[in-house]
Amino acid sequence: METIRRLSTFPGLLLVVALAFFAVVAVAEEGDDDIADATQQGVDAAESVESQIADTVESPEKRLTPEEVEAGQEAFLDIAEVLKSPRCMNCHPAGNKPLQTDESRPHALAVSHESTEAGLECATCHREQNSEAWGVEGGPPGAPHWGLPPRDMPMVFEGRTPQQLCEQLKDPTMSGHEDLGEFLHHVKHDKLVHWGWEPGGDRTTPPLSYEEFVEASRIWVESGGVCPE
Ligand code: HEC
Ligand code: HEC
Numbered sequence: 001m002e003t004i005r006r007l008s009t010f011p012g013l014l015l016v017v018a019l020a021f022f023a024v025v026a027v028a029e030e031g032d033d034d035i036a037d038a039t040q041q042g043v044d045a046a047e048s049v050e051s052q053i054a055d056t057v058e059s060p061e062k063r064l065t066p067e068e069v070e071a072g073q074e075a076f077l078d079i080a081e082v083l084k085s086p087r088c089m090n091c092h093p094a095g096n097k098p099l100q101t102d103e104s105r106p107h108a109l110a111v112s113h114e115s116t117e118a119g120l121e122c123a124t125c126h127r128e129q130n131s132e133a134w135g136v137e138g139g140p141p142g143a144p145h146w147g148l149p150p151r152d153m154p155m156v157f158e159g160r161t162p163q164q165l166c167e168q169l170k171d172p173t174m175s176g177h178e179d180l181g182e183f184l185h186h187v188k189h190d191k192l193v194h195w196g197w198e199p200g201g202d203r204t205t206p207p208l209s210y211e212e213f214v215e216a217s218r219i220w221v222e223s224g225g226v227c228p229e
Contacts, residue, residue, distance in 0.1 A: 063224075064223060064224070064226070068223060069223070069226050071219055071223065072219060072220055072222075072223025072224075072225070072226035073223075073226050073227070073228045073229075075216040075217070075219035075220040075223070076162060076165075076166050076216075076220045076226070076227060076228055077162055077228055078208055078212070078213070078216040079165075079213070079216050079217060079220060080162035080165050080166070080228075081206070081207045081208065082196075082206040082207065082208055082213050083157045083165055084157060084165075085196070085204075085205075085206040085207060086099070086101070086102050086103075086104050086203070086204070087195075087196035087197075087199055087203065087204070087205065087206055088157055088193075088196055088206065089104060089157045089158050090104055091148060091149070091192065092149060092154075092155050092156060092157035092158065093148075093156070093157075093158045094156050094158040094159050096112050096113045096114070096148070096151070096154075097110075097111065097112040098111060098112075098148060099158070101203075102203065102204055104158070112148075113148060113151055116147070116148070122146045122147045122148075123146055123147075125140040126140045126141065126142045126143075126146035127140075127142040128142055128143065128144050129142045129143070130142050130143075130198070130199070130200025130201070131200065132200045132201065133200075137201070138201055141195065141199055141200045141201065141203070142195075142200075143191045143192050143194070143195035144191045144192075145191065145192070146192070150176075153174065153175070153176045155168070155174070155175065155176075156168070162227075162228045163227055163228050163229065166225070166227035166228060167227060169183055169225075170225045170227070180220075180221040180224075180225050181221065183217070183221065184217055184218060184221045187213065187214060187217045188214060194210070196210075197209075197210045
């Protein structure tokens with residue numbers, strides 16, 4: 001009799017156990033939901049921080065004081081003076097032919113991207129040092145990897161306003177670098193940039209000293225790349 005009563009309550013017990021089990025699962029699932037919620041909140045927060053960073057990079061004015069914006073813009077005007085100087089512009093022309101002399105005349109001998117492609121390397125005449133270093137006065141200037149910027153990324157300095165130069169340097173599709181740190185690296189280490197201050201012959205040097213140019217570049221990059229208006 002006793003056993004039968006126990007057995008008869010068995011399904012009841014089973015039900016209670018089953019309910020308890022589902023309750024635990026439900027709580028656990030709710031927990032999962034909480035975790036999912038929390039994760040989603042984390043993702044949202046991270047995305048919002050990311051978009052804030054993107055906003056700041058796209059429009060650095062947002063996080064800079066007016067004085068810092070002005071310092072960045074002034075630094076870029078100095079940079080532009082250098083880029084427009086014959087020592088830099090002669091290799092960064094609007095067309096596909098380099099320019100030469102302080103008057104930035106078209107290069108003699110019909111030298112261009114085409115002549116390089118036809119097999120006449122710039123380095124045939126432009127060696128790793130200025131010709132004075134070989135004892136030849138007034139000959140071709142020289143520095144390692146002498147050449148024009150690639151056709152698909154011409155980096156034009158000729159006929160550009162400071163504002164256009166600034167936008168060009170910031171645009172990865174036009175400058176070939178992912179961030180402005182690479183621009184600063186180029187300015188600090190590129191042999192062709194260094195050559196601008198040791199151009200040989202009676203060629204003038206850019207209007208800023210090399211140290212002033214690097215410093216202006218650093219200020220501009222640290223401003224996140226504010227452009228003059
Ligand atoms: C002999 C030609 C030549 C001269 C002179 C020259 N450049 Fe360039 N420049 C290049 C080439 C080629 C590139 C493409 C990248 C490379 O090959 O280094 C380039 C790329 C650049 C870039 C883009 C690289 C980056 O990551 O932002 C800057 C900026 C630049 N030059 C600045 C200058 C400045 C400033 C001067 C003058 C002080 C100068 N260049 C003089 C040939 C020249
Ligand atoms: C056949 C020889 C020869 C070849 C090839 C040649 N050059 Fe020149 N280049 C010269 C001579 C010589 C000068 C110096 C003339 C002068 O004093 O301006 C010169 C001057 C220059 C200057 C002027 C530098 C300055 O700021 O005054 C630039 C820039 C230049 N060459 C770029 C190039 C590039 C880029 C190539 C390849 C596409 C190239 N050259 C190919 C002979 C050559």
